[in-house]
Amino acid sequence: MSNSQANIGVIGMAVMGSNLARNLASREGNTVAIYNRSAEKTRAVAAEFPDAGFVASETIEDFAASLQKPRTAIIMVQAGRATDAVINQLVEVFEPGDIIVDGGNALFTDTIRREKAVRETGINFVGAGISGGEEGALLGPSIMPGGSASAWETLGPILRSIAAVVDGRPCVTHVGTDGAGHFVKMIHNGIEYADMQLIAEAYDLIRRGTGKSPAEIADIFAEWNTGELESYLIEITAEVLRQTDAATGAPLVDVILDQAGAKGTGAWTVQTALDLGIPVSGIAEAVFARSLSSKPAQRAAASALPGPDGDFTVADVDAFVEDVRLALYASKIIAYSQGFDAIVAGAEEYNWDIKKGDIAAIWRGGCIIRAQFLNRITDAYAENPGLVALVTAPYFTDAVAGAQSAWRRVVIAAAQAGIPSPAFSSSLAYYDGLRADRLPAALVQGQRDFFGAHTYKRVDRDGTFHTLWSGDRSEIQAVDTH
Numbered sequence: 338m339s340n341s342q343a344n345i346g347v348i349g350m351a352v353m354g355s356n357l358a359r360n361l362a363s364r365e366g367n368t369v370a371i372y373n374r375s376a377e378k379t380r381a382v383a384a385e386f387p388d389a390g391f392v393a394s395e396t397i398e399d400f401a402a403s404l405q406k407p408r409t410a411i412i413m414v415q416a417g418r419a420t421d422a423v424i425n426q427l428v429e430v431f432e433p434g435d436i437i438v439d440g441g442n443a444l445f446t447d448t449i450r451r452e453k454a455v456r457e458t459g460i461n462f463v464g465a466g467i468s469g470g471e472e473g474a475l476l477g478p479s480i481m482p483g484g485s486a487s488a489w490e491t492l493g494p495i496l497r498s499i500a501a502v503v504d505g506r507p508c509v510t511h512v513g514t515d516g517a518g519h520f521v522k523m524i525h526n527g528i529e530y531a532d533m534q535l536i537a538e539a540y541d542l543i544r545r546g547t548g549k550s551p552a553e554i555a556d557i558f559a560e561w562n563t564g565e566l567e568s569y570l571i572e573i574t575a576e577v578l579r580q581t582d583a584a585t586g587a588p589l590v591d592v593i594l595d596q597a598g599a600k601g602t603g604a605w606t607v608q609t610a611l612d613l614g615i616p617v618s619g620i621a622e623a624v625f626a627r628s629l630s631s632k633p634a635q636r637a638a639a640s641a642l643p644g645p646d647g648d649f650t651v652a653d654v655d656a657f658v659e660d661v662r663l664a665l666y667a668s669k670i671i672a673y674s675q676g677f678d679a680i681v682a683g684a685e686e687y688n689w690d691i692k693k694g695d696i697a698a699i700w701r702g703g704c705i706i707r708a709q710f711l712n713r714i715t716d717a718y719a720e721n722p723g724l725v726a727l728v729t730a731p732y733f734t735d736a737v738a739g740a741q742s743a744w745r746r747v748v749i750a751a752a753q754a755g756i757p758s759p760a761f762s763s764s765l766a767y768y769d770g771l772r773a774d775r776l777p778a779a780l781v782q783g784q785r786d787f788f789g790a791h792t793y794k795r796v797d798r799d800g801t802f803h804t805l806w807s808g809d810r811s812e813i814q815a816v817d818t819h
Contacts, residue, residue: 354413433459466522483518501703527606568708694718
């Protein structure tokens with residue numbers, strides 16, 4: 338191996354890392370250095386894909402020496418301590434001006450911390466969200482890099498070369514400084530949780546209400562995928578529902594244990610939204626639904642609890658299926674609206690210049706939530722960059738108006754039948770709360786003032802007030818302690 342052959346390096350040769358390295362190597366002008374903690378793994382990847390022309394190194398020193406300056410390395414290892422360990426190794430062998438990219442699912446606050454520490458050495462640190470799973474890493478992901486503008490100058494052409502492309506536009510943009518990229522990827526994953534839960538609820542309602550088989554419901558989803566719900570998740574839902582278990586002959590979905598796993602990004606989204614004061618109820622209910630599914634002892638103990646009498650059967654199957662489709666679309670609009678609310682709040686809190694239309698545009702290809710629907714979001718922010726809430730854009734307002742009667746019928750039917758539909762129902766409740774001219778929060782604030790002197794404001798005059806509840810119950814001016 339001669340030194341300084343590669344213009345880009347990848348550390349971590351598990352499936353995501355090796356696929357990303359192969360993607361990079363397949364693009365004209367790229368020569369890719371690879372390194373894994375296990376030298377045996379590095380040799381195996383190099384041997385398995387000889388046409389990639391990988392420059393394989395068995396030590397971190399040789400890996401650094403194989404990179405052209407400014408050196409650029411993408412870390413694709415497990416988030417947490419493993420990532421910190423690799424960063425520390427690279428800081429020892431890199432020089433000021435070089436670039437370290439964390440392409441894993443890191444918590445954005447960790448990225449902020451890492452970027453600050455690495456910046457002090459003169460080395461650039463970039464947290465880059467990469468979405469699309471194993472297939473996206475190989476064929477073209479959606480990429481959300483943060484970091485400095487100077488790092489983006491070097492990194493941008495490389496990432497554009499491997500990203501998915503929609504309408505001639507690579508699905509990558511410089512999101513903002515330090516942790517902005519991983520923040521937006523976190524929100525992406527939160528929306529993904531909501532989208533998947535909504536689809537699952539739609540399937541469950543159709544199956545219970547109509548008695549259709551998974552294969553028949555697959556045909557419904559395939560048809561939906563030709564219209565306004567067209568998306569990767571709808572497409573693969575049809576594929577999953579069609580799959581037959583080789584061992585039993587039963588639908589695979591009936592053989593899979595009904596306990597959903599999670600990697601943590603959905604929970605991070607909800608926790609962060611709580612800190613920012615942004616309601617993301619659809620995403621939260623999707624996270625909680627996975628948690629509930631994974632409590633078998635509690636579910637077994639509660640299985641005999643009373644519920645509605647009688648079976649749930651719909652009279653007009655076609656009408657019910659169409660109602661569910663409309664409810665799914667309306668709830669999906671709410672999930673994305675809440676997600677973009679969180680992006681806006683995060684940008685304000687951390688002083689990031691995040692262009693919401695650009696985010697919607699790069700999510701149109703490569704990523705798990707890619708969908709025709711995102712074209713509408715891109716258009717909405719192009720028409721009104723200062724849009725207060727996505728659901729208030731004319732297209733989405735009209736879409737929800739056309740769907741809301743069906744949406745309400747579905748939520749009512751689910752409640753009456755005792756079928757859990759937390760994402761559908763919470764999305765509808767959020768929508769109704771958002772559009773309400775007055776909320777019962779006035780009573781909540783009165784209660785808070787009663788037991789904790791938390792004060793309140795009035796609708797008829799300026800100022801902050803407190804009622805002397807333990808005294809003569811007169812009202813006095815007060816310092817705002819909302």
